[in-house]
Amino acid sequence: MSRRILTVDDSPSMRMLLRAALTEQGFTVFEAEDGVDALEKLEEATPDLVITDINMPRMDGFGLIEALRSGDVQSGLPILVLTTEASDEKKARARSAGATGWIVKPFDREKLGAAIRRVLH
Amino acid sequence: MSVMSPIAPPPMRRLTVAQGDSLASSDPDVVFTTVLGSCVAVCLHDGRAGVGGMNHFLLAEPRPIAGEDARLLNRYGVHSMELLINAMLKRGAIRRNLKARIYGGATMRQGLGEIGNTNIQFARRFLSSENIEILGENVAGTSARRVEFRPVAGLSRCKTVSKQPVEQIIKIPPPPGGDVELF
Numbered sequence: 065m066s067r068r069i070l071t072v073d074d075s076p077s078m079r080m081l082l083r084a085a086l087t088e089q090g091f092t093v094f095e096a097e098d099g100v101d102a103l104e105k106l107e108e109a110t111p112d113l114v115i116t117d118i119n120m121p122r123m124d125g126f127g128l129i130e131a132l133r134s135g136d137v138q139s140g141l142p143i144l145v146l147t148t149e150a151s152d153e154k155k156a157r158a159r160s161a162g163a164t165g166w167i168v169k170p171f172d173r174e175k176l177g178a179a180i181r182r183v184l185h
Numbered sequence: 186m187s188v189m190s191p192i193a194p195p196p197m198r199r200l201t202v203a204q205g206d207s208l209a210s211s212d213p214d215v216v217f218t219t220v221l222g223s224c225v226a227v228c229l230h231d232g233r234a235g236v237g238g239m240n241h242f243l244l245a246e247p248r249p250i251a252g253e254d255a256r257l258l259n260r261y262g263v264h265s266m267e268l269l270i271n272a273m274l275k276r277g278a279i280r281r282n283l284k285a286r287i288y289g290g291a292t293m294r295q296g297l298g299e300i301g302n303t304n305i306q307f308a309r310r311f312l313s314s315e316n317i318e319i320l321g322e323n324v325a326g327t328s329a330r331r332v333e334f335r336p337v338a339g340l341s342r343c344k345t346v347s348k349q350p351v352e353q354i355i356k357i358p359p360p361p362g363g364d365v366e367l368f
Contacts (some may be wrong), residue, residue, distance in 0.1 A: 074280060075270070075313050077263045119271050121280060148264070148271055155366070165367040170264035172363030179365040182223075 066092045067184055070111035071130060072102040074120040076134070078169075082115065082146075085173045091180070100124025103131055111141065112184060118147040118154065126161055133162035142183045146171060197335075202226065202241045207265060209238030209272035213337040221289030221330045227302040228286045228332070229269060229317070230339035231278035237336025240269040244304050262307045266315075283317045288332045288343055290324045301325060325333065 069091045071082045076097075083093045094109035096102035098120040114132065118125035129143055142164040149155075156164050164183055167176060195214060202208050202219040210217070217239040219226050230237040236293075242265045244253045245256045274280065290301035305324045313318055323330065329347040335341070 072253060075263070075267055076316075077311055078267060080314070081260055083364050119274055148268055153336060159368045165365060167366075168364045169267065170260045170363065175365050179367065183367065 066090060067112045067180075068094065068099050068109060069120045069180070070094045070096060070102060070105065070109045070114045072099065072114065072116040072120070072125070074117065074159075078117070082171075084177065085117050085171070086180075089173075089177045089180075099128035099131065101177045102128055113142045113144065113146045113180060115146050118145060118149050118158070120135065126157060129158060129161040144179065144183065146176075193229045202239045203301050204241050204243055205265075207238065207240040207269035207272055209236060209269065209276055210277075210336045211236045213335075215336055217336060219332050219335045221293055221332060222293040223289070223301040223304065224326070225287060225289040225301075225308050226332055227266065227269065227308050227312070228334045228341050229273055229278075229283050230285075230336070231273065231282040232284070232339055233282050234274050234279060235337045236276045236278040237334060237339055238269050238273045239332075239334050242304065243300070244307055255309065258303075259307070263311065266311050270315075275309040275313070280290070281316075284320050284339070285312050285317050286320055286334075286341055287312075287322045287324055288330055288341075291326050291328055291330065301303070 069086055071079055071093060073079050074097050079095045086093045094105060094111060096105050100122045116125045116128050125145055127164045132141055132143060144159045144165045144167055145163050146167045146169060150168060158166060165179060197216045198214050199218050200208060201218050202217050206303045208217060221240050224241055224243040226241045227240055228239045243263060277365050285335055290305035323343045331346050332345050334340045
C-alpha cells in the first residue's frame, strides 16, 4: 500500500518539485500551502508522514508542529522539517516542538526518500 | 562671516550581488548592483512593506541538458528564488504583494545562446507559478547589463555595458543542502 505524505509549503514550485520526487518513489502526495491549510486537510489526507517548511504565512512550521503534537490522534505522526533555514537555534526549536527530523533545502531526492522510508519503518 | 553650506545627503550604500547571491533589504540607503551576461537577476519588491531584494543566478551549462541534470537545475533555481523570497519575508514583505522585474540572459558568445534563454525561461516560469506579477523585463540580446536596484523604493535602472564582464560559465553547482538529521 502506498504511504501517504502531506507536504506543507507556501511555494507552489517547491510543492511541485516535492510531488514529482515523492510520487516517483511510490508515495501518495497531498499538499497544503501553510500550517492552517495543513490542519484543515489532515482528515482528508490522513497522512503517514508530514513534510513541512518553516517560513510560511498564517501558521508557520513551528506552529504546525506544536498544533499536531497537541492533538492525541496525531501525537505519533512523523514530521520532517524541510527548510532553507540553517540555524542551530531553529533546528533545536523544531526538535523541542516535536519534529522527527530536519532536512536542509535544496533537497536531494534519494536522501529525502531514504529518510522517509527510515522514519516510516 | 559664516557661509551656510547645504548638508550633503549621505551616500547610498552599494551592495554587489554576486552570482549565487540572494540579498534583501529594508534600508532606504541601500542600492543593490550587479553586472549580468548570460546570468539572470530577479528583482522583487513589496511596495507596502518597503522591502526589496535581488538575486543573481546561472542555471545552465553550455550544452543541452535533459533528465536528471534538468531536474537538478530546476531544484537549484527554485532554491535560489526561495532564498530571495524568504529573505524578503523575514524583513516584513508579504508574498502576495511581491512584484518582479527580470534582467539579463544575454547571449555573450556564439553557440551559447541557450544558456541565457534557459535562465530567462526559468525565471518567467517560476514567477508565473508563484503568481508573482512581472512588471518588466530587460532580457536577452547580446550585450552585458549593469543593473541597479533600490530595494525600498523599488526603482531599478538597467544599462547595457560595452565592456563585457568576465563571466564564468560555471558548471552545475552541487546543491549545498540535502543534509538529513533525524532526531
